[in-house]
Amino acid sequence: MRSNCETAMQRIMICINHQNEFLKTHELSQIDDAIHLTSLSFSNLLLTELTEDLIDAMLAIPKLTELVLTHNNLSRLPANFHKLVDIDFLHLFNNKFETFPVEIFSFGDLVLLDLSRNKLSELPQEVGMLSNLEILLLDSNQLKQLPQDIGDLKKLLHLHIAHNELTSLPDEITTLSKICYLDLTGNPLKRLPVEIRDWLEKIRSFSI
DSSP: OOOHHHHHHHHHHHHHHHHOTTSOOOOGGGSTTGGGOOEEEOOSSOOOOOOHHHHHHHHTOTTOOEEEOOSSOOOOOOGGGGGOTTOOEEEOOSSOOSSOOGGGGGOTTOOEEEOOSSOOOOOOGGGGGOTTOOEEEOOSSOOOOOOGGGGGOTTOOEEEOOSSOOOBOOGGGGGOTTOOEEEOTTOOOOBOOTTHHHHHHTOSEEEO
């Protein structure tokens, strides 16, 4: 009898193939130790959406902590995406998100979030709810400002917001005392926090 995990993997392959007719069916035998699977990658598949059935199948994989959805055409996430609360590493690089996917705010243990190369124009204040974030990658979007609540990301080590449309930074950004790497290149910055100099001196590597 197949384990619940194997059944989940089979459902995932069926869902993906249903969404993309050009994909060939994957055999479960090609996936070693599916019961121990911690990472799934659906990159470069030209996905325009994720179905709720696909997410339900992922929920049946007990150790899944990393989801890679890079290089697709996603602009939104399904309503039940918020149930993937055990995801620690979420990669959404190079998609078509114009608004920040609010479903992510339920991921209280999220450590890495990559939303680089999308079309985001705003970072909502609720981003401060992701209190365990250590790596936040937002390069090459259309962000015009950062919310004050970014200062709530006290565990943040890497902050990359290069090539956006930022003209200023909130004063609260200088309260991020654990930052090691900061990249703000390619932004038309005009206003910086008063304490920016002292803060930058404590950062291992920064580019503005």
